[in-house]
Amino acid sequence: MSELIVKAKKLKQAASQLAMLSTEEKNNALTMIAEALIAQTEYILQENEKDMAIGKGNGLSPSLLDRLQLTEERIQQIADGVRQVVDLPDPIGETIEEWTRPNGLLLKQIRVPLGVVGMVYEARPNVTVDAASLCLKTGNAVLLRGSSSAIHSNKALVSVMQAALKRSAIPADAIQLLEDTSRETAQQMFRLKEYLDVLIPRGGAGLIQSVVENATIPVLETGVGNCHIFIDDSAKKEMAIDIVINAKLQRPSVCNAVETVIVHNKWPYTNELLHTLHEKGVELRGDKQLAATYPFVREATEEDWATEFLAPILAVKLVETVDEAIEHIERYGTKHSEAIISKCKEHVEQFFARIDAAVLYHNASTRFTDGEQFGYGAEIGISTQKLHARGPMGLRAITTTKTLVYGNGQVRE
Template sequence: MIQSVEQAQVDRVDARAIEAVAVAARAAQPQLAAAPGEQRRAALLAAARELRASRAAILEANERDVADAVDLTSAQRDRLRLDDARIEQMAQGVEAVAAQPDVVGRVVDGWTLPNGLRVRRVRVPLGVVGVIYENRPNVTADAAALALASGNAIVLRGSSQALASNRVIRGAIARGVASVGLPEALVGLVEDTSREGARAFMRLEGIIDVLVPRGGPGLLRAVRDEARVPVIIDGDGNCHVYVDRAADLAKAAAIVENAKLQRPGVCNAAETLLVHAAVADEFLPQLAERLGSCELRGDERTRALVPRALPATAADWETEYLAPILAVRVVDTLEDAIAHIRRYSSGHSEAIVTEDLAAATRFTGEVDAAAVLVNASTRFVDGGQLGFGAEIGISTQKLHWRGPMGTEALTSVKLVIWGDGHVRT
């Protein structure tokens, strides 16, 4: 039998070693699912202590990763780099997940049928969660904490640029898990970072229950094309801020600056600004000065008000820059703003700045996105900021879950039905 080139490439990697990590995680998961919530919480608190105790080792490994990394954008290099503050944030994030209410076994709802059967819908773990991600060692800690808290085993497959960092972080978390009597295999790390290894990982049908990709368009395309397991897409973020004619312009300027520049290289940063024509003359020149060196790319009406703005092309309206670049368009009506967002939004986060309740209500009702904000920066669309403790990703799809994915997003439900000798006639 003649093999395809793609199958031969998969065979050249040590697919058995990749599978072994996932099989071990799957074998360990029932013990975690049956563990009391207090034991899972203790595992997370121990993992946070281990992360702090491993600070020097994590920094040393991360320095090697950063030094060896090539061809990274400034946003990618920023996501890769760790420091004392970011390690402390990781540990605090794990503790914040531990402080969340336990979702495993939670009764969602229930009812009693006329025949006396008692029906309950109960939250249960998904099983084994696979995460494939790029240049983000903090994801190792966040994803592992959320999976463990929700009764799931996790198999992590990061990028080659972050491999040394991921090894040390995973080791710290695994030690914390083991210290409370749970298997280290609950937190697996695939160290094969080749494309063929990624393909083999995505094809672990029957072993991995759900795959969450976190990365750029190339990774998402590969997952859509290659994955043989269910996928929850952590999509890109072409996020908009619309400044309405009834906006408080001081609020608007602060919100736009924060949404664009507080951390430009992340998915919830704003990429396009829409400004109502009634306030554009006053607002845009002041905003351009406030944004300093941020590159502006505008339509003709914007460039008439902001001479330094470069001409915007059609591609600018659909681009996730992940950089200090902002596309700007002047619109005549709220309807025009909504129509622009409908056409170009990636379904991540969209914001309106207005003091008009009717405009805000219409915007929140008609804009289709995982998160819609009124008078607030898109940067708040984050699991930690919204009270989930952390996030394994931000889902931009509509099935199962939408928005930041905390512990509840890593569960499904099952029906538990109690009878008393009931038989169907």
């Protein structure tokens, strides 16, 4: 039997035990994991060093090497993350709805674990622990499929977590790392419907597309955010400039950063906005009129409007009406996060009603599309699909339901 099948079988077995555990038992196990990560810092760093050496040898870019690297401080942060998960309320067992039918049947819909979650992700080794702790908290077993460049780090993290679980109520088998990182085995994993209940890809567009294209297991798709901010003619100057700066520069490499700003041509402060952005080092790509007016604005191509730059680059477009802004967003947007800055109630209502996106903002930065910022405490990802969960996904996104029906002999007429 292949490594994949052996581990999948263990996970399925572990999942049915794990589903029966109390919140306290799960929290105790998570606390032991946090402690073990700290206690084994030296071992984890030594294994991470192997990945770093191979990565350097393979010519990985400094930014990829930075994402791969663990330090004492980062391990401390990872362990703190696990402790934060301990503090979150456990959604398992909660009654979602309860109702009685005219024939006397009592129906009770409760929240239960999904079963076995398949995480598919790229280099960052912290995802190994983050994902495992969120899955265990919600009573799910987890198959971790990280990338080969982080294999030594991931093996070390998983072995430390498994050793900690051996002293807890959670079976150690509930966390498994797929060490075979070949493409063929990944493809096989994506179709392992008998053992896996959901796949969650986290990483670049290529990774996500490969999972969506090949999976027969349901996928929680996380993905691209080509987010827009529309500055209406009535927008306050400072508010608009602050929000754009924040949404572009606070962390340009993430999916909820803004990529195109659409400005009403009657807004009086476009000049100031563009100069401020330029001074802050933002590379600007504008429509014909803006490119002709400002020497530091390059003319945007068709592709620019559709691009998630993930960098300090911003496309800028002038429009004459809110309608034109909405049409642009409908055409190029990815249904992630879209904002309007305006004092006009009607325009906000139109914008909110007509734009199809996970999150819509009035007078706030798109950067708030995030599980912690939403108040979910933690996040397993940001869903860009419409089924099951849309937008930031907290613990409830990795649960399902059971309906318990209580009768006294009812049969169907």
